[in-house]
Amino acid sequence: MNFDTAWKAGIQGRSGAENMKAAKQGSAKPATRHDDSSELLSLLRHMWVIRAFEEKVSALYAAREIVGLLHLGIGQEAVAVGVCGLLDTDDLVYGGHRSHGHAIAKGADPNRLMAELAGRFTGYCRGKGGSMHIVAAEAGFVTASGVVGGTVPLALGAAFAAREKGAGRVAVVFFGDGAGQTGPFHESLNIASLWQLPVIFVCENNGYAEFTPLSAHTKVERLAQHANTYGIPGATVDGNDILAVRKAMGRAVDNARAGKGPTFVECLTYRLRGHYEGDPGKYRELSQLADWKKKDPIARFTRVLKRRRAASAGDFEKAESDARALVDAAAEFALSSPWPEPEETATQVCA
Amino acid sequence: MPELSYLEAIRSGLLAEMRDDPSVYVFGEDVALGGPFGVTQGIAEELGSHRVVNTPISEGTVMGVAIGAALSGLRPVVEIMFVDFITLAMDQLVNHAAKLHYMSGGQLRVPLTVRVQCGVQGNMGAHHSQSLESWFLHVPGLKVVMPSNPADADSLMRDAIRDDNPVLFVEHRGLYFTRAEVPEGGSGRAMDRAAVLRSGTDVTVAAVSRMVAPAREAAEALAAEGISVEVVDLRSLVPLDVETLVNSVRKTSRLIVVHEAVEQGGVGAEVAARVQEQALYYLDSPILRVAAPNAPVPCAPPLENFFVPDKERVVAAVHRTLASQPA
Numbered sequence: 001m002n003f004d005t006a007w008k009a010g011i012q013g014r015s016g017a018e019n020m021k022a023a024k025q026g027s028a029k030p031a032t033r034h035d036d037s038s039e040l041l042s043l044l045r046h047m048w049v050i051r052a053f054e055e056k057v058s059a060l061y062a063a064r065e066i067v068g069l070l071h072l073g074i075g076q077e078a079v080a081v082g083v084c085g086l087l088d089t090d091d092l093v094y095g096g097h098r099s100h101g102h103a104i105a106k107g108a109d110p111n112r113l114m115a116e117l118a119g120r121f122t123g124y125c126r127g128k129g130g131s132m133h134i135v136a137a138e139a140g141f142v143t144a145s146g147v148v149g150g151t152v153p154l155a156l157g158a159a160f161a162a163r164e165k166g167a168g169r170v171a172v173v174f175f176g177d178g179a180g181q182t183g184p185f186h187e188s189l190n191i192a193s194l195w196q197l198p199v200i201f202v203c204e205n206n207g208y209a210e211f212t213p214l215s216a217h218t219k220v221e222r223l224a225q226h227a228n229t230y231g232i233p234g235a236t237v238d239g240n241d242i243l244a245v246r247k248a249m250g251r252a253v254d255n256a257r258a259g260k261g262p263t264f265v266e267c268l269t270y271r272l273r274g275h276y277e278g279d280p281g282k283y284r285e286l287s288q289l290a291d292w293k294k295k296d297p298i299a300r301f302t303r304v305l306k307r308r309r310a311a312s313a314g315d316f317e318k319a320e321s322d323a324r325a326l327v328d329a330a331a332e333f334a335l336s337s338p339w340p341e342p343e344e345t346a347t348q349v350c351a
Numbered sequence: 352m353p354e355l356s357y358l359e360a361i362r363s364g365l366l367a368e369m370r371d372d373p374s375v376y377v378f379g380e381d382v383a384l385g386g387p388f389g390v391t392q393g394i395a396e397e398l399g400s401h402r403v404v405n406t407p408i409s410e411g412t413v414m415g416v417a418i419g420a421a422l423s424g425l426r427p428v429v430e431i432m433f434v435d436f437i438t439l440a441m442d443q444l445v446n447h448a449a450k451l452h453y454m455s456g457g458q459l460r461v462p463l464t465v466r467v468q469c470g471v472q473g474n475m476g477a478h479h480s481q482s483l484e485s486w487f488l489h490v491p492g493l494k495v496v497m498p499s500n501p502a503d504a505d506s507l508m509r510d511a512i513r514d515d516n517p518v519l520f521v522e523h524r525g526l527y528f529t530r531a532e533v534p535e536g537g538s539g540r541a542m543d544r545a546a547v548l549r550s551g552t553d554v555t556v557a558a559v560s561r562m563v564a565p566a567r568e569a570a571e572a573l574a575a576e577g578i579s580v581e582v583v584d585l586r587s588l589v590p591l592d593v594e595t596l597v598n599s600v601r602k603t604s605r606l607i608v609v610h611e612a613v614e615q616g617g618v619g620a621e622v623a624a625r626v627q628e629q630a631l632y633y634l635d636s637p638i639l640r641v642a643a644p645n646a647p648v649p650c651a652p653p654l655e656n657f658f659v660p661d662k663e664r665v666v667a668a669v670h671r672t673l674a675s676q677p678a
């Protein structure tokens with residue numbers, strides 16, 4: 001989808017629905033293509049929206065305006081935007097417990113998303129979902145999940161349906177390195193390969209599952225190796241380099257649309273915050289954190305764009321300040337929205 | 352009216368929906384060849400092999416695939432070969448199928464049917480004989496139906512597939528080859544409603560699935576003693592038709608629940624609780640349960656026979672409830 005349109009619409013203070021309508025006017029483009037400057041700048045803007053959104057969420061959590069169990073993806077924005085920037089609204093994305101960024105990158109309305117995190121009736125799920133159970137159906141973000149590895153099979157189902165309908169749509173699932181040790185993950189790689197489904201596995205390998213490094217969960221060094229086992233093309237890329245993610249993803253999307261089956265993209269990245277908000281993070285060395293801060297995907301991409309003279313200094317500043325303004329407005333929308341009525345509790349149990 | 356076996360009636364309901372609606376797909380192990388019992392036999396030949404999808408032995412993931420497909424507008428029917436293996440798919444059923452409509456604030460729907468066969472038949476032992484339906488009563492968002500006869504099997508299958516919610520369709524292996532007339536085109540909506548199979552005035556016996564037969568036999572035998580038993584086939588466990596049960600108990604003042612699943616934490620407990628909430632003062636004696644003992648299902652014939660409630664046990668329970676009088 002053209003999420004630049006959605007983003008601009010958001011800045012102009014349109015409602016979520018208008019936002020999405022504007023976004024949907026963007027048309028399907030081939031995924032592998034030459035990026036022009038305005039497109040590159042739009043990627044940067046979207047990374048900023050996610051960063052600003054999650055920093056705001058963190059602040060609201062500290063202020064107890066948002067409660068619950070929050071997993072932020074600060075530092076991993078290049079994966080979300082690199083992947084979703086190549087998808088249309090009708091392509092279906094599944095996430096996990098750390099998926100605010102995935103939903104935003106897929107075109108979810110920041111207002112309704114923030115309202116959902118704040119437990120308000122105006123949230124995407126009327127406050128019934130919360131941070132780990134985001135659904136933004138209108139944007140093609142089907143669902144997040146609190147069950148590690150749990151959405152991998154669901155994405156196969158979306159891919160199966162897409163293939164049967166013959167619409168050339170693809171399904172994408174984001175999951176972490178920890179999910180790579182679950183049974184459904186392995187069963188899913190096998191079935192996706194067996195049935196040649198148009199699904200793309202995006203593994204965000206941030207090196208840790210909660211407090212445990214990957215090396216203490218498996219002897220397999222690169223999770224993309226598993227793709228090999230099951231006969232799926234796989235690649236490991238620098239997940240903090242949005243252009244590298246985009247390149248690998250472009251090939252994957254083109255293949256899936258052309259009926260050439262699944263692809264596995266492992267993105268090496270790092271979360272710059274704790275596993276959850278409030279995690280003191282004693283299991284990681286501060287020096288490691290400092291090293292990864294130097295590889296911050298937003299600063300890094302800004303440097304690339306500067307080198308390419310793809311935008312002016314003013315553009316870079318504006319990308320950040322506009323994102324912060326958008327997110328401030330989302331927070332205001334959320335916190336001024338009504339709570340769900342208690343009677344809402346036992347509604348929508350059955351369709 | 353054609354006479355069909357229970358197994359053929361399941362196929363008849365399934366096939367009718369699949370002919371009507373191209374979004375109905377079957378997933379399961381060996382299903383393209385009909386599965387081990389032959390329920391899906393011939394469907395691939397008639398409607399195309401893409402509609403009857405053989406899967407690897409990956410119950411959890413296949414359940415997830417079906418849920419994902421349901422979220423994308425298909426109406427999948429998943430076959431879990433033995434209910435004993437639904438354990439492997441519990442996460443997807445409980446955490447996703449049951450909850451996505453709710454958690455999404457109504458944005459998503461999961462029109463999924465899960466076919467399982469359950470129960471004791473053929474000395475297969477503890478991993479191929481269980482009755483696990485009561486677990487699913489405890490998961491808001493799931494529906495559970497258990498047909499006891501061919502006509503209901505046909506109708507409930509149609510209802511389950513048309514339902515916009517995940518429905519667990521529990522078949523009993525011991526009923527597969529029982530035969531009865533099945534109205535062509537289905538016998539109308541059967542879901543959500545219990546069926547009063549025999550009207551009576553002294554005791555209500557509410558039974559589930561294969562236990563309906565011994566309940567009826569018991570009623571027959573007791574009639575000869577001058578005891579009038581009302582037999583209710585629950586059919587649908589979620590939602591539970593409490594109204595029919597309460598109406599019956601208001602008349603008979605006594606209730607016995609019969610199921611093949613073990614007694615503790617079973618459907619009988621839920622029925623008893625729900626009925627007494629509305630009809631306690633109509634009851635003349637405690638509600639009794641006739642159920643399997645609290646043990647895994649054993650293999651050896653004398654043990655297995657002892658495990659499954661039969662007509663004699665229902666008769667004995669009826670005598671017990673009639674002997675117990677309010678102080």
Ligand SMILES: Cc1ncc(C[n+]2csc(CCOP(=O)(O)OP(=O)(O)O)c2C)c(N)n1
Nearest residue numbers: 098146147148176177178179206208209210
């Ligand atoms: C099935 C399951 N087991 C355990 C948990 C608790 N848990 C939440 S996140 C997490 C670690 C996940 O690691 P990874 O997949 O690498 O994702 P990351 O948190 O690094 O993004 C665990 C164990 C869970 N949510 N689900």
Ligand SMILES: [Mg+2]
Nearest residue numbers: 176177208209
């Ligand atoms: Mg991780």
